Amino acid sequence: xxxxxxxxxxxxxxxxxxxxxxxxxxxxxxxxxxxxxxxxxxxxxxxxxxxxxxxxxxxxxxxxxxxxxxxxxxxxxxxxxxxxxxxxxxxxxxxxxxxxxxxxxxxxxxxxxxxxxxxxxxxxxxxxxxxxxxxxxxxxxxxxxxxxxxxxxxxxxxxxxxxxxxxxxxxxxxxxxxxxxxxxxxxxxxxxxxxxxxxxxxxxxxxxxxxxxxxxxxxxxxxxxxxxxxxxxxxxxxxxxxxxxxxxxxxxxxxxxxxxxxxxxxxxxxxxxxxxxxxxxxxxxxxxxxxx
Amino acid sequence: xxxxxxxxxxxxxxxxxxxxxxxxxxxxxxxxxxxxxxxxxxxxxxxxxxxxxxxxxxxxxxxxxxxxxxxxxxxxxxxxxxxxxxxxxxxxxxxxxxxxxxxxxxxxxxxxxxxxxxxxxxxxxxxxxxxxxxxxxxxxxxxxxxxxxxxxxxxxxxxxxxxxxxxxxxxxxxxxxxxxxxxxxxxxxxxxxxxxxxxxxxxxxxxxxxxxxxxxxxxxxxxxxxxxxxxxxxxxxxxxxxxxxxxxxxxxxxxxxxxxxxxxxxxxxxxxxxxxxxxxxxxxxxxxxxxxxxxxxxxxxxxxxxxxxxxxxxxxxxxxxxxxxxxxxxxxxxxxxxxxxxxxxxxxxxxxxxxxxxxxxxxxxxxxxxxxxxxxxxxxxxxxxxxxxxxxxxxxxxxxxxxxxxxxxxxxxxxxxxxxxxxxxxxxxxxxxxxxxxxxxxxxxxxxxxxxxxxxxxxxxx
Numbered sequence: 001x002x003x004x005x006x007x008x009x010x011x012x013x014x015x016x017x018x019x020x021x022x023x024x025x026x027x028x029x030x031x032x033x034x035x036x037x038x039x040x041x042x043x044x045x046x047x048x049x050x051x052x053x054x055x056x057x058x059x060x061x062x063x064x065x066x067x068x069x070x071x072x073x074x075x076x077x078x079x080x081x082x083x084x085x086x087x088x089x090x091x092x093x094x095x096x097x098x099x100x101x102x103x104x105x106x107x108x109x110x111x112x113x114x115x116x117x118x119x120x121x122x123x124x125x126x127x128x129x130x131x132x133x134x135x136x137x138x139x140x141x142x143x144x145x146x147x148x149x150x151x152x153x154x155x156x157x158x159x160x161x162x163x164x165x166x167x168x169x170x171x172x173x174x175x176x177x178x179x180x181x182x183x184x185x186x187x188x189x190x191x192x193x194x195x196x197x198x199x200x201x202x203x204x205x206x207x208x209x210x211x212x213x214x215x216x217x218x219x220x221x222x223x224x225x226x227x228x229x230x231x232x233x234x235x236x237x238x239x240x241x242x243x244x245x246x247x248x249x250x251x252x253x254x255x256x257x258x259x260x261x262x263x264x265x266x267x268x269x270x271x272x273x274x275x276x277x278x279x280x281x282x283x284x285x286x287x288x289x290x291x292x
Numbered sequence: 293x294x295x296x297x298x299x300x301x302x303x304x305x306x307x308x309x310x311x312x313x314x315x316x317x318x319x320x321x322x323x324x325x326x327x328x329x330x331x332x333x334x335x336x337x338x339x340x341x342x343x344x345x346x347x348x349x350x351x352x353x354x355x356x357x358x359x360x361x362x363x364x365x366x367x368x369x370x371x372x373x374x375x376x377x378x379x380x381x382x383x384x385x386x387x388x389x390x391x392x393x394x395x396x397x398x399x400x401x402x403x404x405x406x407x408x409x410x411x412x413x414x415x416x417x418x419x420x421x422x423x424x425x426x427x428x429x430x431x432x433x434x435x436x437x438x439x440x441x442x443x444x445x446x447x448x449x450x451x452x453x454x455x456x457x458x459x460x461x462x463x464x465x466x467x468x469x470x471x472x473x474x475x476x477x478x479x480x481x482x483x484x485x486x487x488x489x490x491x492x493x494x495x496x497x498x499x500x501x502x503x504x505x506x507x508x509x510x511x512x513x514x515x516x517x518x519x520x521x522x523x524x525x526x527x528x529x530x531x532x533x534x535x536x537x538x539x540x541x542x543x544x545x546x547x548x549x550x551x552x553x554x555x556x557x558x559x560x561x562x563x564x565x566x567x568x569x570x571x572x573x574x575x576x577x578x579x580x581x582x583x584x585x586x587x588x589x590x591x592x593x594x595x596x597x598x599x600x601x602x603x604x605x606x607x608x609x610x611x612x613x614x615x616x617x618x619x620x621x622x623x624x625x626x627x628x629x630x631x632x633x634x635x636x637x638x639x640x641x642x643x644x645x646x647x648x649x650x651x652x653x654x655x656x657x658x659x660x661x662x663x664x665x666x667x668x669x670x671x672x673x674x675x676x677x678x679x680x681x682x683x684x685x686x687x688x689x690x691x692x693x694x695x696x697x698x699x700x701x702x703x704x705x706x707x708x709x710x711x712x713x714x715x716x717x718x719x720x721x722x723x724x725x726x727x728x729x730x731x732x733x734x735x736x737x738x739x740x741x742x743x744x745x746x747x748x749x750x751x752x753x754x
Contacts, residue, residue, distance in 0.1 A: 004714035006327065007707045014703055039386040040692060043685025046390065047678040054402040054661075054674045061406045065413040132416055138647030140416045161651045163413045164658075173413070287721035 005286075012278040019271045026264035029255035036253045045252045052249050056242065058167075063238050066165040070231045072173045075129040077224045080180060083124050084217055086117045087184060091210050093117070094191050098203040111195040115150075118188050122147060125181045135177030144177045145185075150192045152185035154178045165234050171227050180220045187213050296745050303738040309336070309351045310731035316353065317723045320715045328494035330355050330713040332486060344482045355486045359509070361709040362493060366500040366507070368705060370560035372698035373501040375691045377565030378573075381449065382688035385569075385577060388441035390681055397581075398677050400434035401588075403427045405661035411641055412654040416602065421636035428610070428631045435585050435626045439578065443627075446544075446574045449566050453545035456502060456563050457534045463499045464517060464531035467492055471514035472529035478513065485513075504560035521557045523549045544570060573687065578626070580680050584673060585629045586622035587665050589614045595660060599640030599653025607640025607653070608633065 029035050039046045096102065097110045126143040127134050136144035137157035144156030156177040162170035187209040194202030313334040323329035333354045335342045343352035390396045407427040411420045470492040478485040492515060496507055504520040510528075517526035525532055532549060539546035539555065546555045547563075555571070558564045589611040596607040609632040614625045633639065643652035666676035 002711045002716065004710050004716045005324070006710045006714045010703060010707060010710075037392060038383065038688070039390055039681055039685030040382070040688035041685075043682045043689060046685055047682040050390075050398045050678045050681055051674060053399060057399070057402045057406050058409075061409040064410055068413040130414065130417060132414070132649060136647075136649070138642065138650035140647065140649030157647060159646055159650055161412070161415070161649065163651065164409060164655065286717040288717060291721060291725065 008281055012274070012281060015274055016271070016278065019267055019274060023264060023267040023271060026260050026267060029260040030257060030264065033255055033257070034253050035255040035260075042252070049249060049252055052245050052252075056245050056249075059238050059242050059245070062165050063235065063242075065163045066171070066231050066235050066238065069163055069165060069171050069173045070228060070235075072129055072132070072134055073224050073228050073231070075127065076134050076174050077221060077228065079124045079127045079134075080217060080221050080224070083121050083181075083184065084214070084221075086121050086124075087188075087210070087213060087217070090114050090117050090188060090191070091207065094195075094203060094207050094210075097195050098200050098207060100200055104198045107195050107198055111192055114188065114192060114195065118150075118152075118185075118192075119147075121181075121184065121188075122152060125152075125177060134174050135180060137176055145181065150189045152181075152189070154182060165231065166238065169234065171231055171234075175220050175224060180217065183209075183213050183216050296741055296748070299741045300738060303734055303741065305348060306734040307731060307738075309346075309348050310727045310734060312346050312348060312351060313727040314724065314731070317720050317727065321717065321720050324715040324717055324720075326490075328490045328497075329715065330357055330486065330490050331715045332483075344486075346483070353483050353486075356713070357489070357493065358709060358712055361705055361712070362496075365702060365705045365709065366497055366505070368698050368702040369497055369500040370504045370564070372695055372702050373562045374504070374560040374565040374568070375695035375698060377562045378569055379688060379691040379695050381445065381565070381569040382573065382684065382691055384445050385442065385573065385684060386688055388438055388445065389577065389684060397434050397438055398674060398681070400427070400431045401584075401673055401677065402661065404431040405658050408641075408654050408658035411639070412651040412658060415641040415651045415654055416649045418636060421602075421639050421641075424639055425631065425633065425636055428633075431588075432611075432629045432631060435581065435629050439581055439626045442574050442577055442581075446570055449570045450544045452566060453547070453563075454536050456566070457536055457545075457547065460499065460503055460525075460563070461531070461533045463495050463502070464525045464533070467495050467499070467515060467517060468526045468529050468531035470495070471526065474513055500561060502561045503558060503563045519549065519554060519557065520559065521554065523552075523554060525549075573684075577680075577684065579622075581626035582622040582624065583666075584626070584677065586614050586616075586625035588660075588673065589625065589629060591660055591663070591665060592657065595653070595657055596640050598644060599657075600642040600644050600646065600648075600650075601640045602637040602642075602648045604642075604648065605638075606644065608638060610639075 028037060036042050036045055036049075093110045093114050097107045102110075122145055125135055125145040132140045133142065133144055133156070135156060136142065138159035138161070139156050142155060144154055145152055146155060147153075154177050158176040158178065160172055160174050160176055162172045165171050187206060190206035190209065191203060194200075194204075194206050316332050316334050320331050323331075333343075334346070335352045335354050336350060337352060338350055339352075343354035345351075346353055390398075404427045407420075407424040411417075411424050414420045470488055474485045474488050474492070477488055496505075496515065496517070499505055499517070505517055505525065506520065506522075507515050507517040507526075509515050512528075514528050515526065516524065516528075518524050523532075525534075535548045536545040537548050537553070538544070539553070546553050547558060547567075548554065555567060558567050590613075592610050593613060596610040599607045601607055612628075612630040612632045614622070614628070617623055639654075641654035641657075642648055642650035646652065661674065662672050664670055664672055666673060667679070671679065
């Protein structure tokens, strides 16, 4: 082929510009740490990144929901633990009142103590966490338990929220107030009636209900405990998913720095060689230089 | 038998021929740096068809453009410049729909539905409620930002159109004027038309990089230029101007030739790339955004109305309802999306008839994110949006690749053409020596003839 100066210049310039482009790309990867800087760099990678971002955001939501739920459940559990202790105290007072060796005035004193313990239970049944009455079902803004005489009534409902804490997994955030407390307050009311009537037989009868109260409360607490345990497992599995998503993301978008640096080095060497070769081409003597 | 003096006539012709050849060499060297120049060659032959006659018998001037290569270069220019322009414009679209840093529309969408998921955990909490409104507001702003960015790009491309049309008209006018000058120059002094033809070729290539054209040379030596679908731009020494006129329904600059709109037929060259982005890619993007916004508005409002707010009332409009400007058209949904709800208590997180702490409706609202509302009920909103990003990325990628490929072919063709017609200084140096030596030899021959005739005269007169 007949080679003219213009061909040599054109080829030199085009080689130079593609080398410059390559070095620019490698530099950008090194400075940003990312191999994708626009959609065109990897259209499918960007589409996958966008769904991974959505999954990450979903995991953040699940984690936050799991944290909330854990908090509500633990608040309920510690309230019920306290209730359990208070009922034990009431049972002890009741047992003392049931013995035939004490008199009416002593029973009246014991009844007073039972009432004070009962009021503490009532206050726990109206526990609030973050502004929510946790034993009120979905009627969260009104104290669920009210007392008239010795009769405690529950105005809450059984509508306890379940929330998503993992894809397809819902955890119930609490327990229904009437499930936890109705039997408790009933038994206490009976006990107090027996004590006020100064009737050891009636007291004995009322005390007979207490084993069931304890076991009922135990069952409620087991339910809560199971959910707290489930949440702990889920929280750690969310953490695992988060790490695996971060890894997937990194595989798609992060530049391999060592590779980029080697590539940059290679291009720079090629660029230097091209420039020095091109320099001698541009300054190349043609026949005119020789014939003068 | 030829006389000695006849020989002197031959010498005169020979000297003139070498002088002519040297002048052509000088012209070639002077134009060595002119990229549109075609080298001229002096041919010594008896073949009268060999080229343009120099006026000296047996000496012809040759300057051959390769029309096949010229045509190929023009075509590659049209493709390369069209794709180059589209590739650059798409870069701006890419950064509008997916900013390199900060959150984009996809993030805003998942943040919005995610806020309902969080709300389902603490439906009575004013902070969670406020968070829903905040992320809804952020979502609307993101729609506005992307939409306005694309519209700005579209408008700024459109403002370039009149200027480009003026460039085209100036070029076709010049080509028509050269069509007139070339035959005149050829008639008055054969050979003087060659540089004019080179000039015309340069203009044709400039025109090709702006707009897709076809052209061919007629018997008379003038060039006929037409648009891709055949409308004449240059016929002999007349050029026909392109005009701009507002289009319907979008008042962008349409392009007309002889009163009929040819905008849709312009698909290569810089102008073709511009029109493809302005009238194809950007409207597609805007439509996708409108469809996404309209679907979100409708579905969210519908579900929201089924729930109860914190005060036990049925949910009102969450977003300001969108009314379709025409059946099946969601135009304007993304630009106008607004949150209707102002009071966080008004968010209907509870199912109808339940207490204020109920979260059933919030859960359903959150799950809208996964509902297959798009693409014939086969894709969720984010799947659809990812597909949209993928389409833009692929289009940008392929425009860039095509620009690269066609520029590569263009470079190859230009090299081929230069191999045929560009000036090579080494050759010209050799030619100078060759013609100079021939001139010297002729002069010496003349000298010999003169010596011979002197001797003859001396012999006779002595």
